[in-house]
Amino acid sequence: MKRLTRADCARLDAGDPVASLRSRFEPPADGWLYFDANSVGAMPVTAPARMERALRHGWSELRRRGYQQDGWIESPARLGDKLAPVIGAGANSTVVCDSTSVNIFKLIVGAARLRPDRNVVISDAGNFPTDLYAAESALDLLGGKHLRLLESVDDLGSALDADTAVVFLSHVDFRTGRRHDMAAINRLTRAAGAVSCWDLSHSAGAVKVDLEASGTDLAVGCGYKYLCGGPGAPAFLYVSERYRQQMPSTIAGWQGHGDRMAFSTSYAPAAGVRRHLVGTPSVLGMVALECALDVWQQADLGPLFEKGDRIRSLLIDLIDQECDPAAARIVSPRESESRGGHVAIAVADAPGTSKRLEESRVVCTSRKPDIVRFGISPLYARYTDMWDLVERLNKALIG
Numbered sequence: 001m002k003r004l005t006r007a008d009c010a011r012l013d014a015g016d017p018v019a020s021l022r023s024r025f026e027p028p029a030d031g032w033l034y035f036d037a038n039s040v041g042a043m044p045v046t047a048p049a050r051m052e053r054a055l056r057h058g059w060s061e062l063r064r065r066g067y068q069q070d071g072w073i074e075s076p077a078r079l080g081d082k083l084a085p086v087i088g089a090g091a092n093s094t095v096v097c098d099s100t101s102v103n104i105f106k107l108i109v110g111a112a113r114l115r116p117d118r119n120v121v122i123s124d125a126g127n128f129p130t131d132l133y134a135a136e137s138a139l140d141l142l143g144g145k146h147l148r149l150l151e152s153v154d155d156l157g158s159a160l161d162a163d164t165a166v167v168f169l170s171h172v173d174f175r176t177g178r179r180h181d182m183a184a185i186n187r188l189t190r191a192a193g194a195v196s197c198w199d200l201s202h203s204a205g206a207v208k209v210d211l212e213a214s215g216t217d218l219a220v221g222c223g224y225k226y227l228c229g230g231p232g233a234p235a236f237l238y239v240s241e242r243y244r245q246q247m248p249s250t251i252a253g254w255q256g257h258g259d260r261m262a263f264s265t266s267y268a269p270a271a272g273v274r275r276h277l278v279g280t281p282s283v284l285g286m287v288a289l290e291c292a293l294d295v296w297q298q299a300d301l302g303p304l305f306e307k308g309d310r311i312r313s314l315l316i317d318l319i320d321q322e323c324d325p326a327a328a329r330i331v332s333p334r335e336s337e338s339r340g341g342h343v344a345i346a347v348a349d350a351p352g353t354s355k356r357l358e359e360s361r362v363v364c365t366s367r368k369p370d371i372v373r374f375g376i377s378p379l380y381a382r383y384t385d386m387w388d389l390v391e392r393l394n395k396a397l398i399g
């Protein structure tokens with residue numbers, strides 16, 4: 001293969017059909033490179049003024065009236081509809097609320113109740129810890145049901161049986177960056193009579209996700225990672241049409257009531273996905289997240305996610321070309337369709353490498369025991385950033 005140069009990367013930037021989206025986000029401080037879209041994505045340029053307005057005009061002047069006049073009370077459904085195209089979901093299928101962990105708890109209880117005669121929820125040992133904790137605590141409450149952890153998602157086919165109620169997986173492995181084949185796993189799950197539930201925290205906004213075409217039953221995900229909703233942004237949940245009128249609310253709260261302003265003593269769930277709302281939305285967090293969703297609404301999603309796949313492949317090619325393979329081993333899959341939003345490498349001293357990278361103005365994350373991750377957002381990453389990263393990585397590997 002022809003040796004890649006920085007000029008090749010610059011040519012790719014010049015031909016990038018979605019390059020203008022970068023200007024919708026605050027640029028990094030001079031000389032810094034941020035590869036932490038898997039932790040906290042960049043800030044939309046509109047966020048400071050809209051937050052200020054929410055405080056001055058909303059909180060200070062409108063106060064209670066803001067719930068109606070500024071659309072605060074409708075924000076979970078409105079933001080859900082703005083997010084839906086990004087994850088291949090239809091209208092009225094998604095709400096923005098609570099945290100990912102809480103939404104997992106809600107949906108695992110709901111899903112288990114859809115299969116009352118079955119006792120097992122299958123997940124994998126590599127799933128994100130909070131997913132396992134929240135699912136386990138949900139099952140403890142239900143009694144007689146338990147979590148079964150696979151060593152590898154590849155073992156799913158032989159693990160599924162007539163006692164499997166739910167298959168609950170993360171779409172992308174938070175360590176390796178491996179992306180699972182959602183459609184194939186959903187087919188297996190459906191054939192076994194079980195319900196699928198996916199955590200999209202590391203794929204929503206990073207790669208193409210198509211919940212409807214893949215036949216997903218339930219999903220949750222994070223607002224503050226690749227979606228760029230701000231630190232601690234509210235999370236989301238999705239319920240497919242199949243179960244939307246059928247799955248009960250787990251935590252009956254007034255925001256999920258069919259007529260919340262009736263203040264009735266008895267609970268009657270709202271039609272559809274709204275019944276999974278619990279309490280008053282976290283308005284200030286919603287304002288920040290909506291700034292990002294307004295950018296997503298205008299993004300040309302096909303070319304955007306193609307760019308994401310391509311730019312991460314370029315990073316892998318550059319690491320192959322420039323770095324000593326004994327010092328940095330590529331952990332993430334090389335085929336873009338099997339890869340999520342980050343590229344993971346294994347190194348001898350992960351915390352030290354990421355510390356030295358930070359000293360050279362590169363922000364990334366390390367995970368035990370030996371992984372360094374570069375989370376790459378297609379909204380604002382440039383091909384030349386990959387070149388500059390690899391140059392600094394080589395110095396950081398030498399120590």
Ligand SMILES: *Cc1c(COP(=O)(O)O)cnc(C)c1O
Pocket residue numbers: 099100101102128130131170174199201202222235
């Ligand atoms: C980031 C992440 C979470 C975060 O959960 P919170 O409740 O928002 O803290 C959960 N699951 C996965 C897979 C994640 O990557």
